[in-house]
Amino acid sequence: MNNQVIKKKKILIIGGEGYFGSVLVPELSKKFDITSCDICIFGRNNKVKLIRKNYSKLNKNDLTAFNYVIDLANISNDPSSELNKKITFKNNYFNKKKFFLKLNTKTKFIYISSCSVYGKFENKLAEVNSKTNPLSSYSKCCVLFENFLKKQKKIKFVILRLGTLYGPSKRMRYDIAINLILRNLIFQKKINIYGGKQYRLFCFIEIATKSIQKVITKFNIYQNKIYNVGNKNIRIDNLINNLKKIRLINNKIQINRYNEDDSRSYKVKISKFGLNFNQNYFYKSINQTYKFIKKDKTPFSLKKITLNVYKKLFLYKTDIL
Numbered sequence: 001m002n003n004q005v006i007k008k009k010k011i012l013i014i015g016g017e018g019y020f021g022s023v024l025v026p027e028l029s030k031k032f033d034i035t036s037c038d039i040c041i042f043g044r045n046n047k048v049k050l051i052r053k054n055y056s057k058l059n060k061n062d063l064t065a066f067n068y069v070i071d072l073a074n075i076s077n078d079p080s081s082e083l084n085k086k087i088t089f090k091n092n093y094f095n096k097k098k099f100f101l102k103l104n105t106k107t108k109f110i111y112i113s114s115c116s117v118y119g120k121f122e123n124k125l126a127e128v129n130s131k132t133n134p135l136s137s138y139s140k141c142c143v144l145f146e147n148f149l150k151k152q153k154k155i156k157f158v159i160l161r162l163g164t165l166y167g168p169s170k171r172m173r174y175d176i177a178i179n180l181i182l183r184n185l186i187f188q189k190k191i192n193i194y195g196g197k198q199y200r201l202f203c204f205i206e207i208a209t210k211s212i213q214k215v216i217t218k219f220n221i222y223q224n225k226i227y228n229v230g231n232k233n234i235r236i237d238n239l240i241n242n243l244k245k246i247r248l249i250n251n252k253i254q255i256n257r258y259n260e261d262d263s264r265s266y267k268v269k270i271s272k273f274g275l276n277f278n279q280n281y282f283y284k285s286i287n288q289t290y291k292f293i294k295k296d297k298t299p300f301s302l303k304k305i306t307l308n309v310y311k312k313l314f315l316y317k318t319d320i321l
Helices: 021-028 078-083 085-100 137-151 177-187 205-217 236-245 279-294 306-316
Strands: 010-014 033-037 049-051 068-071 108-114 120-126 157-162 164-166 190-194 199-204 225-229 232-235 254-258 265-268
Touching: 010 021, 021 033, 021 205, 078 085, 078 137, 078 306, 085 137, 108 137, 108 205, 137 157, 157 205, 164 177, 164 205, 177 190, 177 199, 177 236, 177 279, 190 236, 199 205, 199 236, 199 279, 205 225, 232 236, 236 279
Parallel strands: 010 033, 010 068, 033 049, 068 108, 108 157, 120 265, 157 225, 164 199, 190 254, 199 265
Antiparallel strands: 199 232
């Protein structure tokens, strides 16, 4: 009998206590040895080892033990990224470069970027090699750091450009389209549509998690490449029509339309990862999110709007990032 103990891969997730991290961390901890690094401005949401400091304060010795690093540490909400552009560029780009150069050459790096790098891209399907057109400080930093990763030869990496996330999380957010629409139709019986003709790639949070799991288990296949991650390209007004089809919107729901259009609009070619992206899956994921939000006891908490949290943070603790 072989009594050899199989060692779990050690993974550091920076920014692991936020909206996405609060789903990703517990899922990955089922198979891997996970450490979360976060300043916890959204609270502590995971029951794994926690390094409670800004990721940029980690030194080389702190990082030598990890086989993988997953980077979620962004000021990732577009309005939040414009609050203080100097802080955004420091956290989302300059500190990332310094952090990356501290890593062991054997470490594998997974960078969570965004499909918002495509900006306004309507004439054809955006692919990973399409020219980017970032419009916000957040997306501009994503492009800058992607380019830095592609030029360096030190460490193997994978870049995942996520679509607009939605779905249940311990650290719930209502400043992202589908979550916000579902919250308002449940608790206010109304929906506000700004423009409506803009396209988005939406990404159910479970799809994002499973895609990262795929990358970890088959890293050599995916290394040094960029992938678009999501499960549904759809125009905002067509999204509303879909909600009517699955009877989440009825005649009692007030729909308010405004001419203020979002400048971002893109349709994206999805990198499949062998996962299920069919139409029924989209409907099921919407229903799952709806049922979760319906049970929320504090759906209008200011803490569930990222912009509110950063406004307070930048006002009182500008040096924390």
